[in-house]
Amino acid sequence: MINFYAFQGTVTAISDFGINPGSEGCHQLFTMENGFGSIVNFVVSPSTYFVDHEIIRVGDQVTGYYDGDLPAILIYPPQYPALVMVKDNPAQNVKVAHFDSQLVSSDQMLKLNLSPATLVLSTNGQLFTKYPANRDLIVLYGPSTRSIPAQTVPYRIIVLCPMNLN
Known part of the structure; x- marks a missing residue:
C-alpha cells in the first residue's frame, strides 16, 4: 500500500535528468509551482504512469503523485519520484x-x-x-x-x- 501525496501546479520547466549512463533521455525533471510560492521537482521515469498518456508541456496544469512514506533528500525545492502524473481536466x-x-x-x-x-x-x-x-x-x-x-x-x-x- 502506497501512501499517495499530491502536488498540483503549473509546469514551469522540463529538463533531462541523468540517472545512469545509457539512460539519457529516459528520465526528466518536471518543475512545478502551485501559485502560492511552493515549488516541487518531480523525477519522471519510464515507470511513471501518465493518465490518458497525456503529453505534458511547460504551462500545463498538472497533479503529480508520489509516495509520501519514502525518504526524501533534503534539498530545495523538494524532489520526489513521480508515480502518477495527471494533466488537469475540468471535465473529470x-x-x-x-x-x-x-x-x-x-x-x-x-x-x-x-x-x-x-x-x-x-x-x-x-x-x-x-x-x-x-x-x-x-x-x-x-x-x-x-x-x-x-x-x-x-x-x-x-x-x-x-x-x-x-
Whole structure:
C-alpha cells in the first residue's frame, strides 16, 4: 500500500535528468509551482504512469503523485519520484489512493460504486479481471454525492499492480 501525496501546479520547466549512463533521455525533471510560492521537482521515469498518456508541456496544469512514506533528500525545492502524473481536466475528477475491501479510499473521502459500465484496466491498458478492492487505484469519475465519504460511479479505474516479477 502506497501512501499517495499530491502536488498540483503549473509546469514551469522540463529538463533531462541523468540517472545512469545509457539512460539519457529516459528520465526528466518536471518543475512545478502551485501559485502560492511552493515549488516541487518531480523525477519522471519510464515507470511513471501518465493518465490518458497525456503529453505534458511547460504551462500545463498538472497533479503529480508520489509516495509520501519514502525518504526524501533534503534539498530545495523538494524532489520526489513521480508515480502518477495527471494533466488537469475540468471535465473529470481523478483520485489516486489505496482503496479497501469496501472500495473506500485510504483518506475516507471517496467510496466507489461499480457499475457494469465501469472500465477496470491495468496500467498496460488491458482489462483487469479481478475485483479491484484492497489495491492502489487511479479512479476517473464525474459527479459524486456530497456525503462523507462522497460516493461515485467511476468511469474508469486503473489498477496500479505491483511490479514484482518473481
